[in-house]
Amino acid sequence: MIDANTAHRWLTIIVALLIIMIYIGSMFDHCLYFNTTALARQLEGEWAKAFEPFDLTPPQAFLLRAILDQPGLMQYELANALTISRPTATRALDGLKAKGLIERRNSERDGREQAIFPTAPAIAMHTSLNEASVQVGKRLKKLLGADVFADTVTKIRGVRAALK
Amino acid sequence: MIDANTAHRWLTIIVALLIIMIYIGSMFDHCLYFNTTALARQLEGEWAKAFEPFDLTPPQAFLLRAILDQPGLMQYELANALTISRPTATRALDGLKAKGLIERRNSERDGREQAIFPTAPAIAMHTSLNEASVQVGKRLKKLLGADVFADTVTKIRGVRAALK
């Protein structure tokens, strides 16, 4: 049997440890929004480095990659593919247009629509742009482990689908 | 033994199915960056609804919650806690100040620093703000399943830590 003094000392220590454990973690550690937005900013930085040689920001580069992959999509189709709003697509395309990387063509069947095509300089970037992207993916998979990487993406896609 | 014609027909069908499978998924389905930024935008919308009654955007509300949780932190400590840059913190705090929710006090020990405190109106919001946040968490856990929710957050935190 332990005496009352010993019991009290131990209790004090345990309570102190619990308090420390609570304070070590920060308030939003278990918040999906907080962690998702924070990760998004971190990844933005990683991809920005990869696309810097092309003078493209990550959103611009991903948009251009989609255009190179499927030339001739309408603007609203691109907006859907990238899950951005149409106004955001308009401005991102304005940016690529200003760099001479895309052109807009009036749709023949519907006067409201604009089909988007890559220009020759953009097509010339196609391979190296995809190669740079593959390299980032490889680097992250190596850093995190390929299984963790894939699991994380799957989990995130699951949440996205559930929220839709 | 099957004849050459049958074999050819089957091969054609299989190849066609593979091509369809590739096209059903979109180009960035397995991209961590793409899915993370997309999820961040979706969650932004969810939390925006929750904080609308308080006339706060999600970034403002999370900042205010941190201030209410630990009054008197320096600006750079808040920036670190929220993993945003100091300029972003300055501007977010300007916003809360304009709404009369926080005040800046000069640090006594270091003339460069500013300690941030909630005002009385902000303190009056403390409970209901936290309650609204808990409700969002509960709703998402119900929608996704508590285990999926927790797993997703854990995975994302793992990636964040690995990238740091």
Next chain:
DNA sequence: CATATATGATTGCATAGCTAACGATTTTTA
């Protein structure tokens, strides 16, 4: 102790995202 360096907050400038509203065009409906 004087000067150089580092740090905290701010400001300037840029990008990316959203909603609301509008003009042009197409489709639906009465």
Next chain:
DNA sequence: TAAAAATCGTTAGCTATGCAATCATATATG
């Protein structure tokens, strides 16, 4: 067929974010 509703792209106006540079204050160094 005329009017109403829907759709596509754009514009206006807002927020959030970052980097680079600046100012003021502390700290380190010679």
